[in-house]
């Protein structure tokens with residue numbers, strides 16, 4: 001039973017791999033032909049290449065070992081011995097040891113990939129290829145595999161000319177990411193659903209056939225995001241800060257993201273999630289003097305203090321904050337911030353751009369903005385009398401609408417904006433020369449604010465429970481007074 005299941009899983013993986021290769025447009029030829037050396041005088045060179053590669057493989061295994069140690073009691077004797085001896089791990093010992101880091105029982109394994117339907121490429125990077133798969137139950141997931149066409153593989157093949165060995169080397173990054181995802185669970189980290197390492201002994205990690213199963217998202221499109229309402233751009237920044245706060249105080253210590261770019265994130269149901277976790281640092285660098293603790297960025301350098309224990313304290317956190325500032329906040333935060341909140345936004349821009357605030361203070365500042373924005377306190381200067389210019393029709397909506405566009409609207413066709421209250425909507429309508437009415441349908445944004453639809457005119461009113469229409473008196477033809 002177990003064997004047929006494994007065989008079937010392997011078959012599914014093979015089918016998947018074939019599909020994946022077909023989907024890659026720029027399929028480059030390489031493999032057994034180019035990696036097997038025909039020149040017999042090169043045999044010695046090959047052997048020395050192999051031992052150089054073995055060295056790298058051992059380094060990668062050693063790097064992963066600490067992550068295999070589970071903090072919750074259940075310590076593994078073999079693993080501890082290996083760590084103590086600082087053993088040059090060969091792959092059979094590795095398989096024995098890494099077996100202890102197996103998926104939890106609630107996770108998906110190879111069997112869930114048995115009946116994989118429709119495959120589509122979601123993205124790829126230097127190391128990994130990410131494809132969408134529809135599982136038997138109809139659930140969509142993202143599968144991460146070694147990117148055979150990626151820079152990591154090409155460089156390794158160029159250096160070592162060993163397809164199998166290179167797959168193994170690169171798959172350790174996938175393995176590391178999986179272990180980090182297990183330990184760093186958070187709403188703003190992509191959810192790990194399981195993994196499949198092919199067959200034990202033979203294939204598996206050794207064969208470089210690791211598939212990580214995770215929730216599916218949509219790659220972050222910065223250009224698109226720039227065109228969305230401030231409320232949505234603020235959400236991305238807030239999510240990022242919540243993530244960085246978690247990483248600073250994580251179970252693994254302060255985690256620094258070394259490859260911090262928008263493309264390492266995806267959106268799942270409007271929420272920002274970190275998906276690329278293989279290139280992180282869980283240790284602060286050692287130092288002798290402050291000069292050893294320099295954070296370098298293209299337009300800015302920072303020198304941090306070297307602590308009395310000889311580590312650059314807080315370096316990971318500071319690097320994360322500045323990267324958040326330069327890749328996210330500068331593009332997403334200041335532009336069209338609500339008038340009553342601009343001073344708070346400016347303050348965040350300055351304190352993160354100058355690394356004056358730590359992550360706790362930064363998170364506090366963001367949560368405060370969220371609170372104010374939700375409560376509408378920042379609108380206190382809008383006088384209630386502003387609504388006197390409007391007549392209200394409750395449980396009504398409009399039909400035969402003449403729309404006008406505004407920017408940035410929640411709807412392509414018309415002008416749909418989020419408001420705290422009818423009062424704020426009236427204020428907006430007054431500032432749009434085309435506006436003669438607006439309606440509130442009860443639809444809400446992620447902060448709980450109301451979506452208001454602004455119009456220049458409409459055919460007639462129709463009954464609709466829960467919806468309200470506000471007509472601007474000065475723009476409505478007055479019925480003849482009797």
Ligand SMILES: Nc1ncnc2c1ncn2[C@@H]1O[C@H](COP(=O)(O)OP(=O)(O)O)[C@@H](O)[C@H]1O
Nearest residue numbers: 122123124125126127128130142217219275276
């Ligand atoms: N869960 C996911 N859902 C959708 N797309 C994803 C997911 N994870 C990653 N991607 C996309 O795949 C790309 C490559 O994944 P990533 O883990 O960053 O690989 P690499 O380490 O090679 O950069 C990402 O830039 C992202 O666009």
Ligand SMILES: *[C@@H]1O[C@H](CO)[C@@H](O)[C@H](O)[C@H]1NC(C)=O
Nearest residue numbers: 037038039040041042043045
């Ligand atoms: C074989 O290797 C030798 C030494 O590396 C080299 O001089 C020779 O050109 C190679 N021959 C072929 C056919 O690649």
Ligand SMILES: *[C@@H]1O[C@H](CO)[C@@H](O)[C@H](O)[C@H]1NC(C)=O
Nearest residue numbers: 294296297298299300301302
């Ligand atoms: C940052 O430091 C590097 C190395 O010392 C130096 O070359 C570079 O000019 C500095 N950049 C800025 C903006 O100060």
Ligand SMILES: *[C@@H]1O[C@H](CO)[C@@H](O)[C@H](O)[C@H]1NC(C)=O
Nearest residue numbers: 346349350351352353354355
């Ligand atoms: C922060 O404010 C100071 C003083 O106004 C200014 O000189 C500096 O350029 C600002 N820094 C950033 C990153 O906005």
Ligand SMILES: *[C@@H]1O[C@H](CO)[C@@H](O)[C@H](O)[C@H]1NC(C)=O
Nearest residue numbers: 245246248249358359360361
């Ligand atoms: C920052 O927040 C963390 C987690 O909430 C907390 O443990 C820590 O004490 C705080 N640190 C400071 C300096 O406020």
Ligand SMILES: [Mg+2]
Nearest residue numbers: 125263264276
């Ligand atoms: Mg990436």
